[in-house]
Amino acid sequence: MTPNVENAPPERFDLRTGTLIIGAGACGLVAALSASESGQNLLVIEADPVPSGSTALSAGLIPAAGTKIQQAAGITDDAARFARDIQTKAYNENEQALVELLTNNAAEVIDWLCERHALPFSIVTDFDYPGHSRRRMHGLPSRSGGELIDALRSACEREDLDIICNRRAITLYLDQDQILGVAVAGPDANVETIACDRLILACNGFGGNRALVAEHMPQIERALWFGHSGNRGEAVLWGEALGAGLRNLSAYQGHGNVAHPHGILITWAVITEGGVQVNRNGHRFWNESQGYSEAARAVLAQPDGEAFAIFDGRIATIAGQFEDFRRAETSGAIKSSETIEELAKALSLPPAALEQTIREIPVNGTDQFGRFFNKTPLTPPYKGVRVTGALFHTQGGLRVDSSARVLKADGTAFTNLYAGGGAATGVSGRGDSGYLSGNGLLSAVVLGRIAGRNT
Incomplete structure (x- = not known):
């Protein structure tokens, strides 16, 4: 009606x-x-x-x-x-x-x-x-x-x-x-x-x-x-x-970190604590520090409208305070490996490209997108989850x-x-x-x- x-x-x-x-x-x-x-x-x-x-x-x-x-x-x-x-x-x-x-x-x-x-x-x-x-x-x-x-x-x-x-x-x-x-x-x-x-x-x-x-x-x-x-x-x-x-x-509020196809919100803490987003080619594509609302359009502009959040065990511990994140872990949406090569294979990403992307993350420095990194570099176990962009509310x-x-x-x-x-x-x-x-x-x-x- x-x-x-x-x-x-x-x-x-x-x-x-x-x-x-x-x-x-x-x-x-x-x-x-x-x-x-x-x-x-x-x-x-x-x-x-x-x-x-x-x-x-x-x-x-x-x-x-x-x-x-x-x-x-x-x-x-x-x-x-x-x-x-x-x-x-x-x-x-x-x-x-x-x-x-x-x-x-x-x-x-x-x-x-x-x-x-x-x-x-x-x-x-x-x-x-x-x-x-x-x-x-x-x-x-x-x-x-x-x-x-x-x-x-x-x-x-x-x-x-x-x-x-x-x-x-x-x-x-x-x-x-x-x-x-x-x-x-x-x-x-x-x-x-x-x-x-x-x-x-x-x-x-x-x-x-x-x-x-x-x-x-x-x-x-x-x-x-x-x-x-x-x-x-x-x-x-x-x-x-x-x-x-x-x-x-x-x-509107968008969000560029929703586990796909599981439909589970992945807290933006996985990014703010030092994680990154890459596309299906294993490459970063924007300054993630701008925020998760802007991330929706940035992710949707990538091939197949999807991206992959890459982080590590330390960050996962912080994110674990959120019930949604724990549910994503239980559902198998979040992959974990001891090496970037293994993680890339688990996510169906090109290993060499992902390894280079992770190597290029600066330590206490600013990257080519203008993002400043001052967190601990990513270390094993490495974590990753396939995500897409979403509209949350107007x-x-x-x-x-x-x-x-x-x-x-x-x-x-x-x-x-x-x-x-x-x-x-x-x-x-x-x-x-x-x-x-x-x-x-x-x-x-x-x-x-x-x-x-x-x-």
């Missing part, structure tokens, strides 16, 4: 609630927890049988500056530094007010989730993410988005919050600039109507809508879609119908104000419509190169917190 907007509401709604939240990913569940603190009546609807969304497919890492966890670890950081890092990565293409809104509120969200809802966050301290000038990536023990969404769902259950699954919103009912309610379709195609005083769109982006991807980001159209299939772009389509402000629809969407209310095209706000996460404009500039690690979950949890608190 195509999402639409109607100006003629039903004579009678089937249900009524105070705050209605569409989507039970990180944004929607954080919004629910936040809204519940004021004691207001709320309802979350989710299209899937159980809450998961793009959050469950991520590493579950949330960047924040100035948290109590950072302070306890002796890390000096602040929101202004974080904001500069975001704008530098995005070539200052973001609205400064939005960047400051997210960075100024991120620490409070992490501290609140830890103290009020007992989420056991800790900081990734054994490697650095490209573009972050401080170690500020907060994650749960398994470093997986699955654990994060499960923890948020459990927190909602402890608060006795209502989450109804297998319900996809298909229609918004509008009276001038106020949302009156929605129509939702269940698994049996029955349609129910829900009246609400406030509506929060937490239904993520449009990466699963191939027509919208082709329209707004054709350069990544043929990439593996690694996001959630439910990301069909309802927020963008409703926004267009409502006359809402939309921004940076060409922005970063453009509805413009929001400091209360997370959706703005019209003229800059004025809708009375009772809010948005966060992938439904809202992010802070990743206008393409793929502006994505700073964690931008997606940053927008999800901060705008979710603000929207819930202000509804």
